[in-house]
Amino acid sequence: xxxxxxxxxxxxxxxxxxxxxxxxxxxxxxxxxxxxxxxxxxxxxxxxxxxxxxxxxxxxxxxxxxxxxxxxxxxxxxxxxxxxxxxxxxxxxxxxxxxxxxxxxxxxxxxxxxxxxxxxxxxxxxxxxxxxxxxxxxxxxxxxxxxxxxxxxxxxxxxxxxxxxxxxxxxxxxxxxxxxxxxxxxxxxxxxxxxxxxxxxxxxxxxxxxxxxxxxxxxxxxxxxxxxxxxxxxxxxxxxxxxxxxxxxxxxxxxxxxxxxxxxxxxxxxxxxxxxxxxxxxxxxxxxxxxxxxxxxxxxxxxxxxxxxxxxxxxxxxxxxxxxxxxxxxxxxxxxxxxx
Amino acid sequence: xxxxxxxxxxxxxxxxxxxxxxxxxxxxxxxxxxxxxxxxxxxxxxxxxxxxxxxxxxxxxxxxxxxxxxxxxxxxxxxxxxxxxxxxxxxxxxxxxxxxxxxxxxxxxxxxxxxxxxxxxxxxxxxxxxxxxxxxxxxxxxxxxxxxxxxxxxxxxxxxxxxxxxxxxxxxxxxxxxxxxxxxxxxxxxxxxxxxxxxxxxxxxxxxxxxxxxxxxxxxxxxxxxxxxxxxxxxxxxxxxxxxxxxxxxxxxxxxxxxxxxxxxxxxxxxxxxxxxxxxxxxxxxxxxxxxxxxxxxxxxxxxxxxxxxxxxxxxxx
Numbered sequence: 190x191x192x193x194x195x196x197x198x199x200x201x202x203x204x205x206x207x208x209x210x211x212x213x214x215x216x217x218x219x220x221x222x223x224x225x226x227x228x229x230x231x232x233x234x235x236x237x238x239x240x241x242x243x244x245x246x247x248x249x250x251x252x253x254x255x256x257x258x259x260x261x262x263x264x265x266x267x268x269x270x271x272x273x274x275x276x277x278x279x280x281x282x283x284x285x286x287x288x289x290x291x292x293x294x295x296x297x298x299x300x301x302x303x304x305x306x307x308x309x310x311x312x313x314x315x316x317x318x319x320x321x322x323x324x325x326x327x328x329x330x331x332x333x334x335x336x337x338x339x340x341x342x343x344x345x346x347x348x349x350x351x352x353x354x355x356x357x358x359x360x361x362x363x364x365x366x367x368x369x370x371x372x373x374x375x376x377x378x379x380x381x382x383x384x385x386x387x388x389x390x391x392x393x394x395x396x397x398x399x400x401x402x403x404x405x406x407x408x409x410x411x412x413x414x415x416x417x418x419x420x421x422x423x424x425x426x427x428x429x430x431x432x433x434x435x436x437x438x439x440x441x442x443x444x445x446x447x448x449x450x451x452x453x454x455x456x457x458x459x460x461x462x463x464x465x466x467x468x469x470x471x472x473x474x475x476x477x478x479x480x481x482x483x484x485x486x487x488x489x490x491x492x493x494x495x496x497x498x499x500x501x502x503x504x505x506x507x508x509x510x511x512x513x514x515x516x517x518x519x520x521x522x523x524x525x526x527x528x529x
Numbered sequence: 530x531x532x533x534x535x536x537x538x539x540x541x542x543x544x545x546x547x548x549x550x551x552x553x554x555x556x557x558x559x560x561x562x563x564x565x566x567x568x569x570x571x572x573x574x575x576x577x578x579x580x581x582x583x584x585x586x587x588x589x590x591x592x593x594x595x596x597x598x599x600x601x602x603x604x605x606x607x608x609x610x611x612x613x614x615x616x617x618x619x620x621x622x623x624x625x626x627x628x629x630x631x632x633x634x635x636x637x638x639x640x641x642x643x644x645x646x647x648x649x650x651x652x653x654x655x656x657x658x659x660x661x662x663x664x665x666x667x668x669x670x671x672x673x674x675x676x677x678x679x680x681x682x683x684x685x686x687x688x689x690x691x692x693x694x695x696x697x698x699x700x701x702x703x704x705x706x707x708x709x710x711x712x713x714x715x716x717x718x719x720x721x722x723x724x725x726x727x728x729x730x731x732x733x734x735x736x737x738x739x740x741x742x743x744x745x746x747x748x749x750x751x752x753x754x755x756x757x758x759x760x761x762x763x764x765x766x767x768x769x770x771x772x773x774x775x776x777x778x779x780x781x782x783x784x785x786x787x788x789x790x791x792x793x794x795x796x797x798x799x800x801x802x803x804x805x806x807x808x809x810x811x812x813x814x815x816x817x818x819x820x821x822x823x824x825x826x827x828x829x830x831x832x833x834x835x836x837x838x839x840x841x842x843x844x845x846x847x
Contacts, residue, residue: 349574
């Protein structure tokens with residue numbers, strides 16, 4: 190009996206350690222697969238221009254998704270990020286356009302715009318966090334509500350149309366998106382920095398361990414003297430900060446915000462997190478997986494643009510299929526069955 | 530929550546309606562205007578022009594009351610139509626249907642209640658319901674754009690096309706465009722959907738640029754897409770190589786045409802101001818003896834450097 194138990198334990202141990210390996214590698218393997226597919230379809234895929242396009246585009250969703258990794262790991266969810274990005278972009282543009290009259294179209298104007306963005310991001314995150322923890326309302330409902338609120342606010346600010354950044358300011362601000370350091374585009378550098386900071390915070394600090402604990406079992410975490418409400422609220426603040434960083438590099442790209450800015454970004458961010466191996470129900474998160482997930486999502490769109498083999502009407506179907514296959518591969522259940 | 534705010538809004542409108550009917554003459558002619566909410570640039574222009582028309586007409590004709598309501602979807606718009614008839618007791622309806630099929634029966638019911646009906650832009654699925662039909666001309670927009678590109682390129686060259694959201698509007702434009710180019714030596718390298726959206730326009734164009742070393746012209750068919758395309762071409766530093774033909778008449782693009790930007794030599798109109806045309810025609814039904822029933826198809830006017838100032842509305846949000 191005892192030997193049987195031990196035997197079973199050892200089996201589950203080996204298979205689970207095997208799974209963890211595979212889980213960590215899964216998203217990377219899927220990405221490599223996509224890159225091979227892309228190159229096979231069109232050799233322009235591997236050109237440095239195209240690769241730089243992919244990574245730069247992935248930066249928006251990627252930075253937001255790093256924040257979402259914290260929220261989801263701690264058992265929460267934030268549906269408001271897309272609307273929040275649109276609202277913060279709109280507010281930044283309005284503030285900077287107003288400042289042009291007094292400060293002129295200089296670096297100060299842009300810096301104040303950036304500061305406004307960061308403050309709004311932190312405030313918006315704090316609202317989501319505090320209302321859901323102190324108000325004891327499910328995060329799904331709170332952020333569904335704020336999603337509608339931010340979306341309406343940006344439509345209202347833009348009078349239903351589009352907010353456009355002053356052309357003088359655009360010139361000053363432009364390098365934040367279009368510039369590069371040693372050939373690497375600025376948005377990619379910011380993305381990388383955010384990912385490293387996120388990795389350190391989630392995997393090497395007490396705060397990160399508390400996120401894991403709360404996501405696994407909130408009651409047990411509470412009994413273990415973790416300030417659950419404070420930690421959860423902080424995850425939303427981190428999310429808000431990430432949204433504001435993404436916004437800061439988004440605004441100089443087209444210099445405009447409208448009610449169609451950031452539509453469905455929340456779902457893309459959540460998808461990136463889950464493709465990367467984080468559990469939607471919380472308790473386990475992986476920042477590098479999220480980064481790869483975000484790059485994968487952009488790569489799929491890019492590959493579809495590089496070929497005319499697939500009907501345009503089926504783009505959504507192909508994307509959906511690849512996402513499901515990618516997650517299926519890294520869950521690894523199919524491997525365990527085979528070994529039995 | 531959305532429904533709640535809507536009822537709240539309806540209650541407020543009802544309250545105001547009661548106040549105004551008691552305060553002023555009770556025999557005011559009421560014209561209901563039902564349009565999609567300002568969820569993208571073109572619809573924003575639509576809402577702005579509807580509000581402008583309301584102000585202008587109510588100032589000119591004190592006995593006419595225009596009620597503008599906007600909806601976020603087809604079913605919400607169907608509810609709006611019911612409210613306009615039962616609560617507001619309108620005399621005439623001007624409607625830009627969110628989608629043709631789901632709104633055909635609701636509009637038909639308004640007609641059966643004895644109201645004068647004007648349909649704008651998206652036609653209904655059954656014939657004979659509306660008294661007046663006002664629309665832009667989607668095939669014409671495609672044809673005019675195709676002709677310009679063909680003439681400008683002297684009948685040969687390589688172009689890319691950015692399509693809108695997959696709908697009838699998009700299909701009609703693209704079919705007419707492709708037909709116009711048939712028989713010429715112009716090669717359409719590829720067509721992709723950019724969903725009438727700036728961000729999508731930017732990304733699709735980036736990919737076209739890395740894929741095709743030679744592009745002579747871009748048909749963006751929409752000014753939001755065109756703005757994204759402009760940034761992508763600038764980033765790739767290929768501004769001298771090609772030109773862009775947009776569509777709709779957004780002020781930013783009209784301004785570029787007016788300033789003689791080589792990248793955007795022309796724009797083809799598909800003006801959201803058509804809602805004002807429809808409201809004006811409907812008002813004429815009640816203010817003059819002139820016959821107004823019929824179909825009005827607006828031309829797809831080509832905006833050039835010379836005439837651009839006639840189509841430039843700096844105050845419009847679109």
